[in-house]
Amino acid sequence: MRNLRRMVKALEAYSMAVEKRYGLTGPQLWALWELSRSGPMGLKDLAERMYLNPSTVVGVVDRLVEKGLVARDPDPSDRRRVSLDLTPRGSELLKDSPHPAQGQLLHGLQGMSLKEVQDLHASTATLVKVMEAENLDATFFFADG
Amino acid sequence: MRNLRRMVKALEAYSMAVEKRYGLTGPQLWALWELSRSGPMGLKDLAERMYLNPSTVVGVVDRLVEKGLVARDPDPSDRRRVSLDLTPRGSELLKDSPHPAQGQLLHGLQGMSLKEVQDLHASTATLVKVMEAENLDATFFFADG
DNA sequence: GCAAATTGATTCGTGTTCAAACAATGTGAA
DNA sequence: TTCACATTGTTTGAACACGAATCAATTTGC
Numbered sequence: 001m002r003n004l005r006r007m008v009k010a011l012e013a014y015s016m017a018v019e020k021r022y023g024l025t026g027p028q029l030w031a032l033w034e035l036s037r038s039g040p041m042g043l044k045d046l047a048e049r050m051y052l053n054p055s056t057v058v059g060v061v062d063r064l065v066e067k068g069l070v071a072r073d074p075d076p077s078d079r080r081r082v083s084l085d086l087t088p089r090g091s092e093l094l095k096d097s098p099h100p101a102q103g104q105l106l107h108g109l110q111g112m113s114l115k116e117v118q119d120l121h122a123s124t125a126t127l128v129k130v131m132e133a134e135n136l137d138a139t140f141f142f143a144d145g
Numbered sequence: 146m147r148n149l150r151r152m153v154k155a156l157e158a159y160s161m162a163v164e165k166r167y168g169l170t171g172p173q174l175w176a177l178w179e180l181s182r183s184g185p186m187g188l189k190d191l192a193e194r195m196y197l198n199p200s201t202v203v204g205v206v207d208r209l210v211e212k213g214l215v216a217r218d219p220d221p222s223d224r225r226r227v228s229l230d231l232t233p234r235g236s237e238l239l240k241d242s243p244h245p246a247q248g249q250l251l252h253g254l255q256g257m258s259l260k261e262v263q264d265l266h267a268s269t270a271t272l273v274k275v276m277e278a279e280n281l282d283a284t285f286f287f288a289d290g
Numbered sequence: 291g292c293a294a295a296t297t298g299a300t301t302c303g304t305g306t307t308c309a310a311a312c313a314a315t316g317t318g319a320a
Numbered sequence: 321t322t323c324a325c326a327t328t329g330t331t332t333g334a335a336c337a338c339g340a341a342t343c344a345a346t347t348t349g350c
Contacts, residue, residue: 025305043329056307058330063305080315080328170335189298201337203300208335225298225345 022097023067027052027060032069032086032094040085042075069093167242168212172197172205177214177231177239185230187220214238 019025024032027050034049035041043061047054061084064070069090075081086094169177172195179194180186188206192199206229209215214235220226231239 019305027306044327052306053308054329055309055331059306078316078328082329172336187298188300197336198338199299200301200339204336223298223346227299 022093024093024097028064029097031057031060031064032090035070035084035086036091036094040073040083042081043084046084064090167238169238169242173209174242176202176205176209177235180215180229180231181236181239185218185228187226188229191229209235 022029030050031046034046038045038049041049043057044054046061047057050057061070061072065072069087071085071087073083073085075083167174175195176191179191183190183194186194188202189199191206192202195202206215206217210217214232216230216232218228218230220228
């Protein structure tokens with residue numbers, strides 16, 4: 001647990017440093033990166049790619065639009081949807097900014113041997129599986145009573 | 146990264162379930178638990194035990210005091226400090242509430258073999274070390290300009 | 291013994307996160 | 321066709337989480 005906590009904290013600290021330097025928080029940078037990687041998309045799609053609640057992403061996108069890095073365009077084929085895309089300034093900024101949060105973790109992994117990475121992946125996968133199963137149980141348990 | 150994300154998310158989901166059931170969020174339960182474990186202490190101490198910024202813990206404690214689960218007493222030996230302690234209601238509630246957030250992770254670990262747990266611990270420790278070192282570098286780098 | 295630095299708690303401003311509720315739009319079945 | 325239902329994006333309200341600034345109390349340095 002302490003290690004998990006410290007990993008999250010290290011990522012947060014990294015995010016703060018990036019924010020100081022580039023005026024972008026971790027989630028903001030991450031959103032830009034996803035838009036750059038996978039082209040224009042709707043808000044729901046972006047939220048799914050980021051494993052976040054759509055209502056959360058609205059705020060992140062709001063701030064990016066305010067900064068002129070992302071454009072919200074109407075989607076002619078479905079008027080419920082908005083098409084999110086980088087502005088020229090957005091892609092420009094993305095070019096010389098660091099990897100988004102994950103980058104640090106990736107960098108961290110590069111300092112480990114292949115076997116270590118494989119072990120880590122295997123054990124976290126197991127742990128996640130057990131935890132998510134636990135969670136289902138808890139949901140049913142709490143729902144019952 | 147996905148696994149890390151999923152672990153955090155699983156913990157969040159668990160926290161939500163607990164909140165629905167007991168009216169306590171994860172951090173609140175965690176604070177109660179630390180107070181129960183390590184007796185009365187100042188806010189800074191509690192913040193350190195929770196790996197959180199003191200300013201964050203103020204809010205958590207506020208809500209616990211409001212619920213009548215924690216008392217803020219003056220410390221006669223140092224009048225800057227406040228002594229945080231469980232109220233009787235607080236310890237009562239803690240008795241039949243589930244393990245705080247970590248509990249789920251702990252439970253998860255119990256589903257793994259000793260070797261798996263050891264591997265997991267070793268690899269996360271390595272990863273944390275690399276990430277924190279990275280972070281120091283980044284701080285200096287960004288500080289330089 | 292008193293000024294200066296430090297420490298502990300708090301407040302403030304910004305940003306992230308979720309669930310719940312809502313409006314607008316699209317879809318499918320009676 | 322029409323009406324119930326689903327989907328998409330948004331708003332709202334609560335709780336975290338951080339750093340910076342503030343304030344009182346304490347410790348230090350001279």
